[in-house]
Amino acid sequence: MRIGVLGTGHLAEFLIRGAEGLGYHFTVSPRSADRAAALAASHGVNVARSNQAVVDGCDLVLVCLPAAEGVDILRGLRFRAGQSVLSAMAGARLAAVAAAVAPAAAACAMMPGLANAHGLGPCLLYPARTEWEGFLAALGPLHVFGDEAEFVTATAFGAMSGAVFFWMDALIGWFAAQGVAPAVARRLVAETLRGNAEVLLREVAGLEDIRRGIATPGGITEALVRVLETRGALEAWGGGMDVVLQRVRG
Numbered sequence: 001m002r003i004g005v006l007g008t009g010h011l012a013e014f015l016i017r018g019a020e021g022l023g024y025h026f027t028v029s030p031r032s033a034d035r036a037a038a039l040a041a042s043h044g045v046n047v048a049r050s051n052q053a054v055v056d057g058c059d060l061v062l063v064c065l066p067a068a069e070g071v072d073i074l075r076g077l078r079f080r081a082g083q084s085v086l087s088a089m090a091g092a093r094l095a096a097v098a099a100a101v102a103p104a105a106a107a108c109a110m111m112p113g114l115a116n117a118h119g120l121g122p123c124l125l126y127p128a129r130t131e132w133e134g135f136l137a138a139l140g141p142l143h144v145f146g147d148e149a150e151f152v153t154a155t156a157f158g159a160m161s162g163a164v165f166f167w168m169d170a171l172i173g174w175f176a177a178q179g180v181a182p183a184v185a186r187r188l189v190a191e192t193l194r195g196n197a198e199v200l201l202r203e204v205a206g207l208e209d210i211r212r213g214i215a216t217p218g219g220i221t222e223a224l225v226r227v228l229e230t231r232g233a234l235e236a237w238g239g240g241m242d243v244v245l246q247r248v249r250g
């Protein structure tokens, strides 16, 4: 299956890496010539002469263009009936993408990016488009939405995912500053979060029950949570997500 990619940046590279060996062939746009050439050498992608050549040569077109200008760039291209265009641009709304690529079909997606290079990043899709579902499911767990408002709200997870790297970095730095070898600190933080994430996926207990079980009264978890709450650290996540939501709702 051939997929044309408009915007040969970080996300394009992550998704192409994630689909390695799964039978997908990619044609990418020539801008970011170094990255396109590197992807040609490492993943055998075709580098088209222009954005229009990508569109002309592919029935499936994945849009990884900058969010601010992406829809305008799409408006300058000619699409045809029978094509299907998937936008991965944060904040791009279905109606705007659909109008820009008519008469092609349109859909919107969101994913964390780098985790998709490892087949582990959840992908959101709105609306259901069977032609894209196999590709996205290869990049991580797939969530298909039928309701646009719910989809747009859920896309805020993209920022949450990115911010968690900063949080992990701060924790790793703290352990390293206290004398734990940086490589051990990195593994410790990653393994702890992976273990806790698996708990959420595997246990049926609610968070309230889980919290009661893991925070011994008077213990060290309780002490840490008290400091975080006193300093507004947990509440600040909600405040930050509100800002992201305003952005993605437009």
Ligand SMILES: NC(=O)c1ccc[n+]([C@@H]2O[C@H](COP(=O)([O-])OP(=O)(O)OC[C@H]3O[C@@H](n4cnc5c(N)ncnc54)[C@H](OP(=O)(O)O)[C@@H]3O)[C@@H](O)[C@H]2O)c1
Pocket (backbone or CB within 6 Å): 006, 007, 008, 009, 010, 011, 012, 014, 029, 031, 032, 051, 063, 064, 065, 066, 067, 068, 070, 073, 088, 089, 090, 091, 110, 111, 112, 113, 114, 158
């Ligand atoms: N990075 C992620 O993990 C991630 C995750 C989810 C969603 N997204 C979304 O993916 C999109 C791309 O993000 P990114 O992080 O990959 O950004 P990026 O690394 O800056 O990539 C954007 C690419 O688009 C190219 N471009 C700009 N104008 C173009 C044009 N007119 N024609 C063809 N290509 C053009 C840029 O080329 P130049 O470098 O030459 O300007 C760059 O290679 C954004 O809309 C973002 O919201 C990203």
